[in-house]
Amino acid sequence: MQQYLTTNEHTTLQIMDISQILRQYFGYDSFRPLQREIIERTIQGHDSLVLMPTGGGKSICFQIPALAMSGTAVVISPLISLMKDQVESLQANDIPSATLNSSTSYERQLLVRRKCTNGEMKILYISPERLMQEIPFLHSQMKVSLFAIDEAHCISHWGHDFRPEYAQLGVIHEYFPDIPIMALTATADKVTRHDIIKQLHLRVTDNDGVFVSSFDRPNLTLKVMHGYATRDKDAYIANFIRQHQHESGIIYCLSRKTTEEVSKKLRKLNINAAPYHAGMSTEERDKVQEAFRCDNLEVVCATIAFGMGIDKSNIRWVIHYNTPKSIEGFYQEIGRAGRDGLHADTVLFYSLQDIVQLSQFIQKSTDEDTRRTNTEKLRLMRQYAESRICRRRILLNYFNEPYDKNCHNCDVCDNPPKSFDGTIVAQKALSAAARTGESRSSTTLIDILRGKVTETIRRNGYDHLPTFGKGAEFDDRQWRDFFLQLLQMGFIEIEYDNYNAVKITPFGWEVLRGKRKVELVENTRQKTVDKPKSRQMQLRIPVFGTNDKKDDELYEELRKLRRQIANEMSVPAFVVMNDKVLSLISARKPMTVEEFGAIPGIGTYKRDRYAELFLAVIAKFTQ
DSSP states (O other), rough: OOOOSSSSSTHHHHHHHHHHIIIIOOOSOOOOOHHHHHHHHHHHTOOOOEETTSSSSSHHHHHHHHHHHEEEEEEOOOOOHHHHHHHHHHHTTTOOOESSSSSHHHHHHHHHHHHHHHHHEEEEEEEEEHHHHHHHHHHHHOEEEEEESSSSGGGTTTTTTTOOOOOOGHHHHOTTTTTEEEEEEEEEOHHHHHHHHHTTTOBBTTTEEEEOOOOOTTTTEEEESSSSSSSHHHHHHHHHHTTTTTOOOEEOOOSSSHHHHHHHHHHTTTTEEEEOTSSOHHHHHHHHHHHHHTTOEEEEEEESSSSSTOOOEEEEEEESOOOOOOOOHHHHHTTTTTTTTEEEEEEEEEEEEEEEEEHHHHEEEEEEHHHHHHHHHHHHHHHHHOOOSSSHHHHHHHHHHHOOOOOOSSSHHHSSSOEOOOHHHHHHHHHHHHHTTTOOOOOHHHHHHHHOOOHHHHHHTTGGGGTTTTTTTSSSHHHHHHHHHHHHTEEEETTTTTTTTEEEEHHHHHHTTTOOEEEEOOOOOOOSOOOOOHHHHHTTTTTTTOOHHHHHHHHHHHHHHHHHHHHTTTTTTTOOOOOOHHHHHHHHHSSSHHHHTTTTOOOOOHHHHHHHHHHHHHHHTTT
16 A cells, blocks of 8 residues: 655655745745645645635645645646646746646656656646546555645535536545645635535534635726616727727626627727637637737637636736626636736626526526525625625625725725615606506616607507606616616516516505605716726836836836747746736846846746846846
8 A cells, every 4th residue: 555645754844945945936935825824734734625816826825735745746627728827837937747638648648657656746737537537546656745626616516617527526535535635716605615625525624724815806996887788888898908908808708699799899890809618619719718828819708618727817807798697706707817916907797687687597497406596696796786885895795804994996986976866767667667567678668768669669559658758868778777776776676587577566666656765876877998007007006116117118128028938938928927027027127147036926947047038138228
């Protein structure tokens, strides 16, 4: 029987060395909160569940124990592209690592297996399906130091991206009872956390072995746009992208069809965009993903299938074309922006139509518990989007992280909403619903209020109603938002199984009869996007407090050098150095190899490999 590393004889020495490993391989002098505790616990042979936001430093939690412990760490990851990204980044730091997956050639598999057997490989990435095939090899031929299960929420039916292939991972402790397991995820509510622990048989409790980092991503702006019709959304997005030229971004859509339509519209405007969804062939998806990774594609219009499989640090914005079905999914998706810690923008388009469609999806489920849970998740998502208080407060409190101040980096904080006595407006909306027998959708009711003579209006004689045209002072978007507010406040309901008819609640009838007042929030039309922050604002002020134009010019020269190096290595530019490191270099302007190596994020290997190249550009620029 193979002997595994359990209570290490050299644990004390290894724990002392982890700071040195952090400096040598990753270029940092100190750990982020919780990283040291997680690493030490793993080296001591214990399981852990790690919840850290995207970009919060999860990978270091298992990569450093892998380097500190003898044997090979096995990292279970869901997507080939994600493994490729992470292995390229590790190899760029001179860390022996590899993948075993369906795309690995037979010759490469033999080489990887031999290096693992000989103890030459420190980190092995593998898919959950492949893991089950490789268990005999891992058990008999390898010395496994630890198992790290990335995107662990995929194992739970209550997670936002359940994957059946993850369900079999619960057998790991049966085959490897003494090897520590680290489960990692960016988002999971309490129900999902407990399910992860149960499914993986983790030897942890809420008070021992569960690590929940701060979910705050202060570098992300949060913005919600209410009531935009398709044409308005498209115009806003096109303008937004023009003001964020040469910056990578993702547009998340609810359906495959929408990804195709949006990307087509953008390409007609000479914006470099492409769709990404599960209906495309593997070859087509891989092509899009690779172009995006390497900065050869500016915009990806995608379903939620995209993003988890990419370790790209320089995504500068994320737009949700449609409302997500849960806060967990929303937070994970916006978390793909600004992973380097620099400024990034997020925009969510929110509409009653999306809520109707998502609710219909939920009602199709035959399992009552699933319907109830997903309905509650959608309710909380609506609460976030409809809120008139700081959005960051809502997000962080959702993840049980108290946050009792305003962030001043969301649309609510930037432009506090103004309310008005909306009783008459509400009565007009409710009257339209009542006079049509509570049988029509909000779309038809808005047409009545605005006085539009459509085929439906004419055929049913709605143009003769007393309410017809009585709301012409507001445009479609404003009326859509008013209906959202009435839904939020409980004055109307939507019959999702009856053509989305608007029904008046008892409270709504009180309003209609003049027995209850209604306060609504103003929704003035916004035709243009906010002027984006300058590159100095985006890249330097949050980190350095400088606004030097020469720094900006040097940054562009260094970016060209980084691109040249990346092309020669056939890797994405962020693998060479991410935007934050490049920004630090341009601000500090190191003149010696030692000064270059002292930049946070530059380890020993990158210092020795790149210092002379970057120093030459800096010296030429500063002459």
